Amino acid sequence: MKESSSVARLVQRLREAVLAAEPGARLPSVREWMSREGVSPVTVRHAVATLVDEGLIEARPGDGTFVAVRPESAASAPDYAWQALALGPTRVSSDALEGLLALPVPGAINLAGGYPAEELQAVSLVAAAMGRAARRPGAWGRMPLSGIEPLRAWFAGQVGDGVTASDVLICPGSQAALAAAFAALAEPGAPVVIESPTYTGAIVAARAAGLRLVPVPTDADGVRPDLLAQAFARTGARLFYGQPTYANPTGATLAAARRSAVLEVLEAAGALMIEDDWCRDLGFEGAAPRPLVASDRNGHCVWIRSLTKSAAPGLRIAAIVAHGAAFTRLTASRIIGDFFVPGPIQGAALELVGAPAWSRHLRTLRGALVQRRDALVGAVRHHLGEASLTLIPSGGMHLWVRLPDGVDELALAQRIAAAKVLVSPGRRWFPAEATGSYLRMSYASAPPESFARAVGIVARALHDA
Ligand SMILES: Cc1ncc(COP(=O)(O)O)c(C=O)c1O
CATH class of the missing domain: 1.10.10.10 (Winged helix-like DNA-binding domain superfamily/Winged helix DNA-binding domain)
Structure with missing residues (x-):
């Protein structure tokens, strides 16, 4: 008491x-x-x-x-509930953005990365180039809105025939270029034909622009021209988004015979294509195939070419090549977006791609990636069976791994994440219903010694599921 x-x-x-x-x-x-x-x-x-x-x-x-550090009492906490009414429905769900925005978790084996691991990036080259570019007179002043001339000329030279610096717009990375392209090249509410599966960032950018997504299936040889033609005919769409080279997530490259067929379909439909050439530098079997834009005489292709995957994610430089009214509208869309890319970043990119060390870096990067690809292919085949891989990519950074039908790959990815292995659930890569259960696994963002253990954990989780 x-x-x-x-x-x-x-x-x-x-x-x-x-x-x-x-x-x-x-x-x-x-x-x-x-x-x-x-x-x-x-x-x-x-x-x-x-x-x-x-x-x-x-x-x-x-x-x-x-x-204790007390949370604010309910009475004094701000009330944002009114915003739900003011803003109305959202075009882009936060779940769709989750995979794009996630940063690697310390200590985890990251098979979900969208960029090469830091040890594979051109960090010291970029840093040195940036230091010099940032100190050049005028570097921090206003830049030409379409980009500095020599950098535009370098991107034009990447296409070759018929493309000049005046057809090029410099952008802060290809995600920004995609957002500008979807906003500039179709009216809100219009249909856009989009490869399925495809890059989540393109799906959300098209949705954010208010476009109606019309999926067109791809196979190991890329998009099927006959189905592309049907999609245009059925929906009246005048815009197509595709990745003809080392597509993310499947790794497929559009077959040579299909390249000219796709251009013919675009011409027949009077349609534009956004050609997302996101990892042109990361091919393992000699030079990457020429982009479609190189064979496009009449301005059907809007080509987007990024440097971030081969240099470093922070060197936010990409280019758009376009012609005619499409170029004019894209220029307006870019200016509305953010005026221009900072001078030091453009200067650093220009210096980087002109340096002899750049080609050496690319050779080393490709060599490392091909080794990692083979290591991950070996681990996946060993633990998940031959049937889980229908395509071994000849470039890029990812394997598209097929799971047995009916597996809930979102739940599986969460279970695996609890064991500190990160993979990307396939559902996020489909613009509409998924056609099966898949995981996208990156071989670029984790050390190859970790692959066998990581895929073993995936296999055990799959078995338990
Ligand atoms: C197919 C594709 N396009 C565009 C991007 C955007 O890359 P960035 O904005 O770094 O150029 C990515 C990034 O993962 C991608 O996979």
């Missing part, structure tokens, strides 16, 4: 001390309370435990007790 009343009294004292102090402040020690209140250590511990349970104080073993 005596014990419980002294606990109650001490609880009251503690409450007063909490009210008088700032959140996070240290409270008197057990010993101090004992001498101040003439109570036993057991009484102090009971009183402290009561206030910890109430969330008023925080006990840090070995350090002491502190006034």
Whole structure:
């Protein structure tokens, strides 16, 4: 009885001390309370435990007790609920963005990465080029809105015949170029034919532009021209998004015979194509096939070519090549977006691609990636069976791994993540219903020594599922 009343009294004292102090402040020690209140250590511990349970104080073993940092009370918390009515429905769900925005978790084996691991990036080359570019006179001033002339000329030279610097717009990475292209090349509400499966960032950019996505299936040889023609005919779409070279996520490259057929379909439909050439530098079997834009006489292809995958994610440089009214609209869309790309970034990119060390870097990067691809292919075949891989990509960074029908790959990816292995669930890569269960696994973002263990964990989770 005596014990419980002294606990109650001490609880009251503690409450007063909490009210008088700032959140996070240290409270008197057990010993101090004992001498101040003439109570036993057991009484102090009971009183402290009561206030910890109430969330008023925080006990840090070995350090002491502190006034809890309280969340704001419901009455004083801001109320943003009205915004739901003001903003109306969203075009892009936060779930779709989750995979794009996720940063690698420390200590995890990252088979979900969208860029090569840091040791494969041209970090020191970029840093040195950036240092020089940032100190050049005028570097921080206003830049030409379409980009600096020599960098535009370098991108034009990548296509060759008939393309000049004046057909090129420099952008801060190809995601920005995609957003500008979907906004500029179709009216909100218009249909856009889009490869399925395809890059999540393209799906969300098209949705954000208010376009209606019309999936067109791809196979190991890329998009099927006959189905592309049907999609145009059925929907009246005048815009197509595709990745003819080392597509993300499947790794497929559009077969030579289909390249001219796709151009013919575009001409017949009077349609534009956004040709996303996101990893042209990452081919393993000699030079990458020529982009479609190189054979396009009449301005059907809008070519987007990025440097971020082969240089470093932070060197946010890509280019758009386009002609005619499409070029004019894209220029307007880019200016509305952010005026121009900062001079030092453009200067660094120009210096980088002109340096002899750049070709050496690309050779080393391709060599490392092909080794990693083979290591991951080996691990996947060993643990998940031959049938899980229908295509071995000849470039890029990813394997598109087929799972047995009916597997919930979202739940599977979450289970695997708990074991610190990150993979990308296939569903996020489909513009409409998924045609099966898949995981996208990247061989670029984790060390190859970790592949066998990581895929073993995937296989065990799959077995348990
Ligand atoms: C197919 C594809 N296009 C575009 C991008 C955007 O890349 P960035 O904005 O870094 O050029 C990515 C990135 O993963 C991609 O996979």
